[in-house]
Amino acid sequence: IILTIAAVPISLAWWYSEGILRILGQEHDLAKASASYIRALIPGLFFYAWNVCLTAYLQSQRITRPAALAGVVAAVMHFPANVVFIHTLGLGYVGAGLATSWSNGVVLCLNVLYASWFKRDEPGRETWPGFSVRAATTEWRPFLRLALPGILMMSEWWASEANILLAGLLPDPEYNVAAVSIFQVTNALAFMVPVGFSVAVSTRCANELGARRPAHARFASRVAFSLILAVEFIVSALLLAVKKHWGRLYTNDERIVRLVSALLVPLA
Known part of the structure; x- marks a missing residue:
């Protein structure tokens, strides 16, 4: 929930990035082209945010191989995705942004598939009893106390x-x-x-x-x-x-x- 909330203002800034780039002194054509590409990355932003949560959930259980394999699969499929979006569909550089979003979606789907299906017969499935509104809306302060310094590190x-x-x-x-x-x-x-x-x-x-x-x-x-x-x-x-x-x-x-x-x- 927190990462989704954080992604909303970022996606809005990306959507209106042409005006922001113009304010920062970029040329009109360059700002317009950049904004078109950045808008294509917005779906991938949310996919990435959700995947960060899922990856952390798995890593806390010393499960790292599925995320690595998902990354490899996405990397292998990223090239044909670029060909399809850029050349087959004729979207040009905007297609490159859509291909990146698509690859982020592939990684998320593979990790969700593992966590919800293949892991169900493994010991430790009870590590997440299910979604709870009460649990999801409490203990934000300790999380942010660690997250905000992490943002500064980036x-x-x-x-x-x-x-x-x-x-x-x-x-x-x-x-x-x-x-x-x-x-x-x-x-x-x-x-x-x-x-x-x-x-x-x-x-x-x-x-x-x-x-x-x-x-x-x-x-x-x-x-x-x-x-x-x-x-x-x-x-x-x-x-x-x-x-x-x-x-x-x-x-x-x-x-x-x-x-x-x-x-x-x-x-x-």
């Missing part, structure tokens, strides 16, 4: 996304926005590696702390930190190795390719 990601807006204020905004958008997609891809570790270690630490084993939780966090350093070193090396060619996966414009190559250096 402000780093907001700063990164703000680079796209700043790129739109530079000369030749179409080139700069395209290059920074590719940079941001690559940034998100690299960011998924530590996110995966964080999901695993947060679940492990939460269970260890719940079992009153703080030493085990501390050890798990240190192991995860070491693994993240090692894996991210490899990711950085790969980014530097492919920086001159990475942009060609997205465009044939050599100017944008050169800009992407330059941006991948600080990312690495």
Whole structure:
């Protein structure tokens, strides 16, 4: 309920994003195109919010494989979904946004299917006795006490996304926005590696702390930190190795390719 309420003002801001972008100094055509794409993401916002709740419910029981498999299935199906929405239906870049929303819906449906059907014969099904209005409308304060600092922790990601807006204020905004958008997609891809570790270690630490084993939780966090350093070193090396060619996966414009190559250096 809380995440749905939070998604409502966000979706309204997305729906009227053209005016917001114009106020922030973006060119008319760029703001209009961006708003059309952002509106297509609104269904996916709600799918994502609901899936966050369901994933947390499963992770609290040390059940992480279904969410991982759902993500893999959605990733595999995302490419044909883009082909259908962008080319077959002729929706262009708006179709890319709809494909993203569709993929979020696939992940949600698969997790719901597992939680409501396949898990019914497993021990622990009684972990959720059913929906209760009273239970769902109490204890909001402890939840928000943890959630609000978590929002501030994500402000780093907001700063990164703000680079796209700043790129739109530079000369030749179409080139700069395209290059920074590719940079941001690559940034998100690299960011998924530590996110995966964080999901695993947060679940492990939460269970260890719940079992009153703080030493085990501390050890798990240190192991995860070491693994993240090692894996991210490899990711950085790969980014530097492919920086001159990475942009060609997205465009044939050599100017944008050169800009992407330059941006991948600080990312690495």
